[in-house]
Amino acid sequence: MTAKITVGWREWLSLPELGIDRIKAKIDTGARTSCIHAINIKEYEVNGEKWVKFTAQPLQEDEQTQVTCNVKVKKKKYVTSSGGQRELRYFIETTLHAGNDSWPIEITLTKRSTMKFRMLLGRTAMENRIVVDPALSHLL
Template sequence: MDCTNDNAAAAAVEPALSIAGWREWISLPELGISHIKAKMDTGARTSCIHAFEVEPFERDGAKWVRFRVHPDQGSTERVITCEAEVADFRAVTDSGGHTEMRYVIKTMIEFNNMRWPAEFTLTNRDTMKFRMLVGRTTMNGRLVVNPSLSYQLSVECEAL
């Protein structure tokens, strides 16, 4: 049996990846979200953001969605209204095995002086600890997660 590690060879040619903590402060500037606490979730393929009052509409012949976000963990006081073009509408299965249809948007994600486009599904996360999850697809080729660290790549915004 050949037990060579092909991943080791791939890692040798990969560019240096940033090391993220298991939770980080993220900005979504195109949505007007200056900071939101996110769980860096290697168990999730797709990233998602807390959204409520989700309303589809049409703009210039394209499908768009308007939604509201409570960006502050554990609070419903601050509300941000966002609009984004719909990239997809797909079935997503959560960690509990429940499948739901979700709107998918593409927007820029920003933190630690890095900025790149990412897909997010919209779902109500009011009962969840984190209002945002950053999944593997968003991290791929850019980040690795060290579960013993927090806020490795961002400044804590607890006072904001």
């Protein structure tokens, strides 16, 4: 088994397949699924498969920096937020780059404009790869 990466409670990550070079994420062991701030979500079809086009705004308090993403839909299902609200979300799979390591993760698309972090990294994306030190930040 490879050594686990130690991260703080917030980290700079990247999602290279989506064209997102830097996004500050809250490392959230209380959340099962990971999510990213996405607006203007439009579903379309490619060769009989569902895809989505969306706009990511990866930087906090910066709506001018935008990345247009196109990605295949893995599934669409209801997710319950920490506030208890159920929301139908698109699930996609993409590569997460954390420090010197990369691996595929499942991530949902949701509007997070009122939230402090544009991305949450949930437990399933961290499983067997990450250890969180909640006293630290920005280790990667």
